[in-house]
Amino acid sequence: MNIQLSRIKELEEICKDIREEILRVVSKNGGHLSSTLGATELIVAMHEVFDSKKDPFIFDVSHQSYAHKLLTGRWKEFDTLREFGGLCGYTKPSESEHDYFVAGHSSTSISLGVGAAKAIALKGEQDSRVPVVMIGDGAMTAGMVYEALNELGDRKYPMVIILNDNEMSISKPIGAVSRILSSAMASPFYQNFKRHTENFVDNFGESARYIAKRMEESLKLITPGILFEEMGIDYIGPVDGHNLTSLIEILQKAKELKKPVIVHAQTIKGKGYEIAEGQEEKWHGVGPFDLDSGNAAKKSSAKSATQIYSEALLHLAKQNEKIVGATAAMPTGTGLDELMKVFPDRFWDVAIAEQHAVTSMAALAKEGFKPFCTIYSTFLQRGYDQVIHDTCLMNLPVVFALDRAGIVGEDGETHQGVFDISFLRAIPNMTLFAPRDEKSFHQAMAFASEYPYPCSLRYPRGAFTQTDLPDSLPFELSKSQLLRSESGDVLFIGYGNGVGRAYETSKYLDFGVSILDLRFVKPLDEEMLREMATKHKKWFVFSDSAKMGGVGSAILEFLAKEKILNVEVVSFEYEDRFITHGNTKQVEExxxxxxxxLAKKITESVK
Ligand SMILES: Cc1ncc(C[n+]2csc(CCOP(=O)(O)OP(=O)(O)O)c2C)c(N)n1
Ligand SMILES: CC(=O)[C@@H](O)[C@H](O)COP(=O)(O)O
Ligand SMILES: [Mg+2]
Incomplete structure (x- = not known):
């Protein structure tokens, strides 16, 4: 394909406009800046060669897809990115027919590509449609990718996979795969070798390709080419992911091959915004900022729950050398980075690999260590079987520390931390508890560090809701704490950050309520609940979790078991639907x- 210079110039202008618009809107609304800036030329080239109306365009995680949104009729609405009622920060078919699939959790793209390719074959549409997948080097560290490649390499469905390699996950990518992707190909020797063999192959065809590959192998270079081609997938690259001419030519060639092909593109995370280039981690996901200086628009003064967790764990780890921990590619997000600095041999980033994080921590527990498996609530969904099969069935003392529990705000549906109580409560041997503020967090952590069975604690994104309720007492298995006792009929039961909401709600009432900090949702404080049932007949439950299977369910199950029928329970947990994105307060409203x-509803219901 000989693409006209004038067209390239036009496309370069489009890239410039796209970057300007992304910078304007992300500096105002926040968002995944550096990933999306770096993918601009790749996405423009994708749209030049493929047709997103018919070819499934599949973006892994899809935090890098802003240029795609702009190119598919959403320029005007882009101003509303990540705002309540506005455009989603990820691909979303209900937003546009050009968005093939919902994404947000990583490493699903190649499986989606394989499924789409099967459907295309079954429908006899192989001449007119082909899946195009974009996946980052970080996402290539997750197991699902290799499950998909395993089948793809064997069945050989036509598919173009663009590997967007910026040598970064959110943090530095971990492990052998990223080493293979970057170090071998970066060496001048390899580049030289590649150039020569590619000319040779171009001139002499398929048998030369075979010889070149064997030569590459005999040099004992484990290169990306070897890795993928041994799996049965053609490999082209590395290519400059910011050079539109070569990208378009190569994508066209890849499309024509009618085989599974990986196009390995090297990109710069943050490309086009000098302040972000080279500062990839800081600029991966950002809040609003000043474009000229790069300074954050506002800084929260309250200490985040993550920071409290990190400090509490560091304190405990200094006292107990058996304490170890893992994060699945979220060291800064979970605060485990601080532990990794002080104890590099005891705290690990295991890459985007939640399943592996859980199972490997279970083995450490079996060996007598005390693992803190630190994962966002939403991402633990990926490791559910490993919690059941490898941890709870063995009754091993792994602590699951679940960050970002509750509504997370602008990330929306894919990232809300709402299901953990429902899915963990059902597992035998699992204990569930939650802190409500800084002091109780330290106490909960002290309890967790001594507890000899599987357990999980959850805490919100950002800061706890502050209260002036009485201080928390040390954690004791199943024990709740009655924080306020009134003679009226109404009892507020709070769990975790729900205690703060219960307290805030009580301030809007013109009658007194008792407030119980439940602390343990499994096992429940049955003694306290029995006593409360004799005193209060209207119970209101506050917890940042799904209603179905959540805290209210646990309480209702208890009341039913005890045949306590004269207590009415109303749960203010989340209804049975996915929760949209936007500023947390607007979403909650x-x-x-x-x-x-809530106070209004309560007042009406107790009238
Ligand atoms: C299952 C899962 N775990 C963790 C994350 C958090 N996460 C989002 S993007 C990302 C890094 C992805 O790196 P890469 O694929 O290289 O994309 P880049 O941002 O570098 O373009 C991580 C860890 C996630 N989205 N899904
Ligand atoms: C794309 C992704 O999954 C992460 O970047 C996520 O947005 C991080 O969320 P926090 O900002 O809450 O750490
Ligand atoms: Mg990357």
């Missing part, structure tokens, strides 16, 4: 969960 809204 849309769910009727702001304290003033």
């Amino acid at each position: 849309s769910l009727g969960l702001l304290p003033e809204q």
